[in-house]
Amino acid sequence: MVKGKIKLLKEALESSKSIQTLDYPGGDPQIDYSKPRFGSGAKYSHICEGLRGVPQYSEEDCCGCAACESVCTANTIKTEDVNGKRIFTIDLGRCVFCGRCEEECPEDAIKLTSRFELAYTGPDSQNLEKVKFERDLILCERCGNPVAPVKQYEIYSEKVVKNLGEKWREQSKEDIEKAGKLCRECRRRNAYTLNLHTRKYY
């Protein structure tokens, strides 16, 4: 117990040598403020590497696959398929800054920034980040149900053909032309008539 008190006293004496209070609002994060400066106090530079702040979305890169929605822990990101369009709504008030969407996004369209002072004064405030954007969907040729966003279809139909071996490339190209724009249910029903079954590859 005595040892602990001595340790506490030592720390108290050390902290009394310089000012422990950090400046608010803080300084420039580019400058090294790690050494506390006597007089004006240490500037705060707590924007360290890997700080998870507000997520930023780039609408250009987004392919509309909704992978971010499926991993979102607090249902911040929501999608709806209405009239041939997929509508994304992102409500910052629910976000827990876990960073799962950034990990999962195949096109790197979501990135967490280091911005964290996000207080807003009401639902109509300018600081409130409510993102809303749309992606066009491909509709099924037979039944009219949504299949996938246009951009995602373009990117992944190329990727599938590229990653396959040369042996099956021609055949899978034909399959994509035949059944690429059918919904999941129609593809399952017509697998026999369209000769889509995977057994032909063996």
Added chain:
Amino acid sequence: MGLKQKARLYSPWVFHAHCSGCNGCGIEIAAALNPRYDPERIGVTLHNNPRHADIMLVEGIVAKQHVPFLKRTYDQMPTPKAVVAIGSCAITGGVFKPDDDKGPSYTQGGPVDRIIPVDVYVPGCPPKPEAIIDGVIKAAIILSKRE
């Protein structure tokens, strides 16, 4: 700006209402009020009595058992008063409200703004101490404009 409003702007006393949260935001509030961030230089002092406070910091989803006590604490504060909801639980229900279709958890008394009027929302899980100070400053500006 009159003398009263000026006095309120430069010395808002805060009261910390812990409404059945996980204590994550509570620890951040405690960190925001310590000498490292030193909110006393902008006049913010923690007070344990709502009758002496100007701003209430509410944290956590408000459980159904907790709703009447939060209302009573709010009524005990003298006017003018301001409320700051801290953390995603207090703002929208956060992870305790998994889906709109399924409805909220059966213990949840709703987000804070269903029970008492909220002026400033501070998102984060938990928000950083600097973010809380930012919210309190915004609440103090709102408070100084009220009669």
